[in-house]
Amino acid sequence: MFQPTPLTLAIAASLAAFPAWAxxxxxxxxxxxxxxxxxxxxxxxxxxxLPVSIDVVDGETIREGQPRINLSETAVRIPGVVVSNRNNPxxxxxxxxxxxxxxxxxxVRGVRLYADGIPMSMPDGAGQxxxxxLDTAKSIEFMRGPFSALYGNSSGGVVQLLTADGEEMPTVxxxxxxxxxxxxxxxxxxxxxxxxxxxxxxxxxxxxxGYRDHSESTRDTxxxxxxxxxxxxxxxxxxxxxxxxxxSQDPLGLTKAQMHADPRSIxxxxxxxxxxxxxxxxxxxxxxxGVVLDHNFxxxxxxxxMTYYGQRENRQYLVTNTVSTIDRDFGGADARWTYKxxxxxxxxxxxxxxxxxTMTDDRRAYNALNxxxxxxxxxxxxxxxxxxxxxxxxxxxxxxxWLLTGGLRHTKIDFDIDDQFLSNGDNSGSMSFSNTSxxxxxxxxxxxxxxxxxxxxxxxxxxxxxxxxxxxxxxTINNTIKPSESKNYxxxxxxxxxxxxxxNLALFKVDTEKEIVVDxxxxxxxxxxxxxxxxRKGLELSIDSILPNNFKFYAAYTLMSAEYKDxxxxxxxxxxxxxxxxxxxxxxxxxxxxxxxxxxxxxxxxKHAPTGFSTAIEGIHFSKTYVNxxxxxxxxxxxxxxxxxxxxxxxxxxxxxEFIRVDNITDKNYSASVKVNETRMRYYEPSSSxxxxxxxxxxxxx
Numbered sequence: 001m002f003q004p005t006p007l008t009l010a011i012a013a014s015l016a017a018f019p020a021w022a023x024x025x026x027x028x029x030x031x032x033x034x035x036x037x038x039x040x041x042x043x044x045x046x047x048x049x050l051p052v053s054i055d056v057v058d059g060e061t062i063r064e065g066q067p068r069i070n071l072s073e074t075a076v077r078i079p080g081v082v083v084s085n086r087n088n089p090x091x092x093x094x095x096x097x098x099x100x101x102x103x104x105x106x107x108v109r110g111v112r113l114y115a116d117g118i119p120m121s122m123p124d125g126a127g128q129x130x131x132x133x134l135d136t137a138k139s140i141e142f143m144r145g146p147f148s149a150l151y152g153n154s155s156g157g158v159v160q161l162l163t164a165d166g167e168e169m170p171t172v173x174x175x176x177x178x179x180x181x182x183x184x185x186x187x188x189x190x191x192x193x194x195x196x197x198x199x200x201x202x203x204x205x206x207x208x209x210g211y212r213d214h215s216e217s218t219r220d221t222x223x224x225x226x227x228x229x230x231x232x233x234x235x236x237x238x239x240x241x242x243x244x245x246x247x248s249q250d251p252l253g254l255t256k257a258q259m260h261a262d263p264r265s266i267x268x269x270x271x272x273x274x275x276x277x278x279x280x281x282x283x284x285x286x287x288x289x290g291v292v293l294d295h296n297f298x299x300x301x302x303x304x305x306m307t308y309y310g311q312r313e314n315r316q317y318l319v320t321n322t323v324s325t326i327d328r329d330f331g332g333a334d335a336r337w338t339y340k341x342x343x344x345x346x347x348x349x350x351x352x353x354x355x356x357x358t359m360t361d362d363r364r365a366y367n368a369l370n371x372x373x374x375x376x377x378x379x380x381x382x383x384x385x386x387x388x389x390x391x392x393x394x395x396x397x398x399x400x401x402w403l404l405t406g407g408l409r410h411t412k413i414d415f416d417i418d419d420q421f422l423s424n425g426d427n428s429g430s431m432s433f434s435n436t437s438x439x440x441x442x443x444x445x446x447x448x449x450x451x452x453x454x455x456x457x458x459x460x461x462x463x464x465x466x467x468x469x470x471x472x473x474x475x476t477i478n479n480t481i482k483p484s485e486s487k488n489y490x491x492x493x494x495x496x497x498x499x500x501x502x503x504n505l506a507l508f509k510v511d512t513e514k515e516i517v518v519d520x521x522x523x524x525x526x527x528x529x530x531x532x533x534x535x536r537k538g539l540e541l542s543i544d545s546i547l548p549n550n551f552k553f554y555a556a557y558t559l560m561s562a563e564y565k566d567x568x569x570x571x572x573x574x575x576x577x578x579x580x581x582x583x584x585x586x587x588x589x590x591x592x593x594x595x596x597x598x599x600x601x602x603x604x605x606x607k608h609a610p611t612g613f614s615t616a617i618e619g620i621h622f623s624k625t626y627v628n629x630x631x632x633x634x635x636x637x638x639x640x641x642x643x644x645x646x647x648x649x650x651x652x653x654x655x656x657x658e659f660i661r662v663d664n665i666t667d668k669n670y671s672a673s674v675k676v677n678e679t680r681m682r683y684y685e686p687s688s689s690x691x692x693x694x695x696x697x698x699x700x701x702x
Contacts, residue, residue: 031499032544039114039141039160041395041405042351045339048494049308049403050454051441053540054143054508064614065644065659067177067185067693068134069206070630071095071159074622078142078602079540079556080506081157084673086685087210090250090282090316092128097144099562100156100461101535102594103517105526105675111462112151114160116225116239117310118290122330123387123413124464125154125355131241131286133223135187135202138164144540145508146457146488149437150407152355152389154461156486163225163239166191166200167701175657175697180688183208185322191700195569196229210249211688212264214276217248233296243286252319253675253682255664256633263669263686270610273319279371280625283315288330302339307333323366323373328418334366343396350394358386361465380421381428387413393598406440413462417477418471429477431468435460435485449496459486463516467528470517472571474527482530486512501545510536515564515592517629520571520580521679534564534592550609555602562595570629576679579628586629591630594676598623615645627674627683635684653701661693 031135034048035056047054057074062527066073070093075083082096096102101110113120113127121127132140144156151158161490170192177185184207191200201224209216222242229235251266252275258265266275288310296302309331316324336353365379393407412434419427439457446452460484471478492506514530538560545553567588572580598621605616621639646659664687 006409015036029637030395030546032496032502032546034494034502037141037143038162039143039158040147041349041393042336043340043349045395047292048451049443049445051403051405051443051455051492052143052147053145053273053490053492053504053508053544054141055504056142057140059138059569062134062137062140065616065646065661066134067183067588067661067695068187068204069185070138070624071129071132071134071140073134074140075159077554077556079504079542079599079604080144080508080538080560081142081159082596082599084685085687086673087212087246088215088251088278088673088685089208089210090215091428092130095129095157096160096594097142097148097159098508098538098539099560099592099595099676100593102562103676103679109464110156110160110618112148112155112158114158115150115241116161116163116237116290117304117334118239118288119357121154121331122359123153123385124359124415124468125462126464126466128286129159130219130245130284131221131223131243131288132161133163133202133204133221133241134202135189136163136191136200136223136225137449138162145506146455146459147407147441149457149459149488149687150285150391150393152391152409152411152433152437153413153483154464155459156461159228163223164197164200165225165227166193168193170194170702171699172702173697173699175695177693177695179209179693180691181209183693187697191562198227198229199543200225204210210251212251212686213266214249214280215251217323218246220244234293237292237294237579238289239288239292241287243284243391244280244419245284247283249275249283249634250282250317251275252280253678254684254686255681256635256684259562259671259684260669261687263689267319267680267682273321273370275319277370278319278321278368279316279317281371284313286310286312293314300339302314302338302340302628304336304338305334306336307331307467308509317368317371317373319365321368321370322378323365325364327362328359330357330359338513344398346399347397348394349396350392352392353390355389355391356386356387358384358512359386377421380419381451382418383466384416384418385413387411400624402444403443404441405443406438407655408436409436410436411460412436414466415468425475427469427475427477427505429479431477431479433460433483435483452492453494454488454491459488461486461516463528466526467516470525470527472527472529474522474525478529481516481528482514484514484516485510486510497545502542503544504540506540508538508540510535512536517568517586518570518677520573520575521577521677526677526679527571531564531568531586535565536560536562536592549686550607552605553603558596558599560595560597562592564590564592577679579630579632579679583622584630589630590629591626593626593628594674596601596623596625612650613645613650614648618644625674628677628681633681633683635671635674638668638687639671640668640687641665655699657695657697659695662690662693663693664688664690 061580072083072085108127187204290308312328361383391409395405519529570580600621644661667690670685673685
């Protein structure tokens, strides 16, 4: 049972005192507005008018009282989106939107990632958020529903980070944070405007002993955006990002009993070694750069040309005493034309483009002894995938009360595996997939402050290279697996209850054929296959309100049912796939693991302008979630609370900020993330116990 501590009593006292403090100032004169977005239609439009579920987290929210490390810090505010903090820096965070991506054991699948229009997802659909720079972010846009399909393969949702422009005056800012588990982070940003040249550059260093045993990590990042306004109609932007993450320790998952007995522990040694004795860890670095040219030929015609290139190295030391390495080259280009005019004397916009992306992996495997690589390859192959897409999207307002929008995207993806380690057989092979995704939506302006909308569309998701590597025998390419195909439907309402309150409500249904699922696992390798049909349906609700006396309230709620409509078999005979020992039938009606029937986020914040003080209390609730296809085990539901408070001082050219944050105030022991269908039933990645973070920062305008 929770026992109050001086810290929690102090927090409660400060919250109880809110009304008394608030009376000192008048109500905030600000009004609630809907954000302008670019992800939905690729041109700036007010999100309130669009027949699309899209939400934005602005830069102030991203940074206020936050560690600025993971997307999970603020994504919890978005209905329909789950981004869990795995407390395991060796594994990239997983993202799911309306259940897409929930199956991913590492990285992101089923959801497309972008930073300033440059893909952070590879052509096969796999992606990582580790290079998202939160220090310089202007906003992050989260799009769900049918219109995500206009971004191509594996776009069950789209997450896009947009970098802010540099300040008008040369400005340098820096900050340092300290926290539990010997965590520390330093950040330095320099930005400004010199004539036609705008720039913003950020460097950050982060290190931590980690909440769990064997979870130390270090990470260095560098991000820059440089823009040159060559003329009134022409702008050139260069974006560059680098990540260096050496030897991030991997504590691995835990069984349910182990997590509840000692959540900080690693999986015990049962004769086969554990995370510590095998020194499981990852070495990773990533560099990439992109150039964007925006040019207006006239008020009606404009183009946007983008090209990018990058390299990524990843060396993973596994508990099986093996090492998996990937040396990756990737890049691509996008050419887009936009036409803004009228159709039947009514506003009309059309965007059409071509897109090409490519990725080449040099994949190798080695034996290891307690985290030391043993020379001599046990696997070597080159993998290449590239896509060529064509897309068109249009918006038309036939009257003041109606807005119609629609689009079409055709995608062709080619996979090729060239096995160069032939002593155990030739695993070479090629596969090609193609798809055409149509979407359409309509908005009806019921009143000036209430919009009704509906949309529908088709999408698809190819298997990633990880899912193509092996069939059930682990001896040849998985050449029978096919892309899953989805039909998406959505209706909703967006309303301003007053100048102070905005409400969004969406109802959705997704029918998927040939869902990609785990077939079997052995020796750290997993084989995948297509199951039958699945169904996801539910609602998303968000409320954003300015209250009297400088209070603000925000809440997001998701209710979802995600289940298999057809039965299928998992394979466990002769393998160490413990959750499916002896082969089992996954029944129709079973819930898709990793999906939550309900999630809730609520925040009450308050600002006292005269002193520059701000504070907020956050409440989070997640329902239980099943962790395997058989639904034989589940992570328990949980409710947790966080608190933050800080001060801001502004004086001439200086600005200072100080904040303190306390997460998991009630010291709840729960699973913050799950590893779906984990071979040895180590499904659970524990949350941190009650923990704190203190930060100070300063900026100076020259």
